[in-house]
Amino acid sequence: MDLGRTGCNFDSSGRGSCITGNCGGVLSCAAGGKPPATLAEYTLGKGGSPDFYNISLVDGFNVPMSFGPVGSSYHVMSCAADINAKCPSELKVDGCCVSACIKFGTAQYCCTLPLTPSTCGPTDYSRFFKGHCPDAYSYAYEKSSTFTCHVRLDYQVTFCP
Template identity: 45%
Template sequence: MEARRTLALVLLVGVIWSQLQFGAEAAGTTVFTLSNNCTYTVWPATLSGNSAVAVGGGGFELSPGATVSFPAPAGWSGRLWARTNCVPETSGASLSCATGDCGGAVRCSLGGAPPVTLAEFTLGGADGKDFYDVSLVDGYNVGIGVAATGARVNLSTCGYAGCVGDVNALCPAELQVAGKGGEQSGMATTTVACRSACEAFGTAEYCCTGEHGGPDSCRPTRYSRLFKAACPAAYSYAYDDPTSTFTCGAGAQYLITFCPAQQQ
């Protein structure tokens, strides 16, 4: 019941902020709009990197086709992700998810357990610009797309970050995480996530540590190339910066879509 009340509150906040988005842009506030284009329910989660502010309440339920909007304070940095195949406890106090789980909490104060696809933001960074990316460094569980919107910036200079390809369908056997698919596959056993090579093998070559701890010594591997081929606009390994980090002028708003491939 508590989880449902939380969802209702977040949805109400989303409606209010959607209606006031123009005013938010005028005031310089950043609004994140999350849209679930998947055929199954996801539980988005957020984690702040530089602030005690839990944007979006830290986590909530998002049904197929649903959209929620919420604000982020100036200078906010952090990450967003989707949890999948989640089962709320009867009391609503905890949540067990097959992927992206944050210690069983509904509202996250910990990062999502890998493998998980991440959308990462730094608002108002160098030269006042926003920096954002979608990362597969911690593996992949669901596709995410990030598009800048709004009237106060030149959107032609703001790139689309994201992972449109279905990495789970391409995942090598040694990286696959199998589980019950739930809404995704009618409870059949399926690949619910794809681990990074670092998580799977733990070697310096794949983790960019030790003698491979720099951009010159940590190079793409056959696994990161597979991720990059599926998702050219996402981080495939730690030093995949040139084609994976995007910037946008201050005042941009952001649409974050789960399962963006199904839009195309």
């Protein structure tokens, strides 16, 4: 996983922090960062298994991003819209746009019990994100935004495409 990070300041030993996408005060993230953060997610296949990749706005949006295979005919996803400028006021955090799940923490927005993957659906907030970045995941269990490659390729993440 790669994530967008903003407002970062690190010393020569790699200790510091970021306003968004902070990873426990370290330069090299071992896991996800503090929301809101635009994420490039991928699972690289082994043997004959395909690679899976996506851009996720499930935790919100902080920077535009594109992500995908390099030099191939496979789909490169892009989320180049300035969502921060259009973010609903109730989702604005540190000049960025946090998801409704992070902001409100309810089953409706987080797709948690009593909802299931088959009963969880989009909300007005997830439609807002999807409307600006059609390639990106906008809520948990969304089925339309994962892409696959059946050939091992190199991938590229571009921030602010």
